Amino acid sequence: MVKVDKDIYDAVIIGAGVSGLVCGCYLAKAGMKVLIAEQHYKPGGYCTSFKRKGFTFDAAAHSFGSYREGGNMNRVFKELDLDKRLKIKRYDPSDIIITPDYKISFWNDLNKTIKELQKAFPHETKIREFFDFMSSPKPAEMAALRNKTFKDLLDKYFTDNRLKTILSVALLINGGLPPSLLTAFTGSQIFSEFLLDGGYYPDGSMQALPDALAERFKELGGTLLLSSGVKKIMIKDDSVAGVVLEMGDVIHSKYVISNCDARQTFLKLLGRRVISEELFQKLDTMIPSLSMFVLYLGMSKDMASLPKPGCTAWFLSHYAIEDMYLSSKKRNAGNLQEFLLRVSPEGESVLAMVLAPFRNTRYWINNKHIILEAFIKKIEEHTTPELSKHIVYKDAATPYTLYRYTSNYKGAAYGWESILSQFADPDFIKPPCCQNLYLTGHWTTRGLGVAGVTYIGYNTANLIIKKERLCYN
């Protein structure tokens, strides 16, 4: 059991998701005394892995991006001295998109991807221009797109709906929205993280990332409390004063940073009396992102017909991407049209996912196994007819499972929906209800995914470090 210091901490972080851990590392590196309280018995949030019957499965996050020279993950890992400790491999191609007419690979060599797309869509003349913009958008150009959706952006470059769908499917499944609703910024972020500079994987499993961050955090003097949920954020004179843990311990702190679900932060941890009526109303009308149904399969042998280990495959049975979103909201055993499929790098386990709504607990208790079996059949239909003969372990995570492990509201996979009306809202980074309270992670309305929340963790820490006139270098 880690001992909690009775002295006052400089900062307490609620939740050891990737964003909380990154934020904690930077604050500790700047010399602050930091404690992270995590409800689960292991760090990582959606970036955890688990073992069953000798197989290792990534729970949700299954690869990451933005690790090129100058990319956000790369910079953070270098600044935290993690780049040499973690063995990170990049798979090539990182992604492959399979539709009724096309099979498009996303290669580590961008030129190769562009040529493949140009060959498949010879009438589209702006493919290279689009990739150039996506590879290094200028901040001012992105600011000009602040009121635009990813569809607006695609329409500027392309006319063929099939191409637009191929370029959007990873955003639908990894961002929870179709291009007509997804902000241009978030769409570009996901596109670049998953398709342009994606396919990175740490040695072992995704758990290696939060484990390395947690280890580094402790080395830097931080205290990490696992299996320690937070019950309350304490307020004194309009400023945060610390937290009360579920088990009753009181921890005093100058800053509190919440890496957990935003509704819980405001409604449960702070309470109705602390937040303004305006924020209360807003929370009531804001829409969380969809959740996921994740299938985990342990295989008795390598299956040649499955995608190459380490590569993420996306299957589409048609091109009406808006309809895919609408059917995701009514997900059932009969509408598993588009999904992501990935064989783990060591080739033994398979992860497949589709978007799904939370509905209610009972629905998932009653339907988990029905959808699980239907999902396996769907994969057999698409790629691997003999799949079920070689399955030695099968299980699934439903939206309710995701909620149970991470406490994300309704098992939301990506925080608030990344729609224009819920974008870059200042209330969700530094809420005005009390001093020295910050949020970090995918509920801040500033991005999502492993690389997205890593950046947010770095940014949140920097706001505090600058305020304290400290320096982490």
Add this chain to the structure above:
Amino acid sequence: MGNVEEEIVSIISDVSGLNAEDITPEKNFFKDLEVDSIKAIEITVAIEKKFKVSIRDEDVPKITTVKEAVELVSSLLNQKK
């Protein structure tokens, strides 16, 4: 004009975490103030909300310094009068 500058500096300070006294008119958002894509969006959105103006999309990339932002917002406010 003075108030517009103060408000804009305060917005940039909130978003970037930099101290207000370091955000002088000639500072370049991208070279001096570490403004990246998301911060550029946050600053633009906050300015539009604060002054109840809407900046034309084609004008956004033309702004590189704090002074240029103040001038643009001031001219938009004048147009509103």
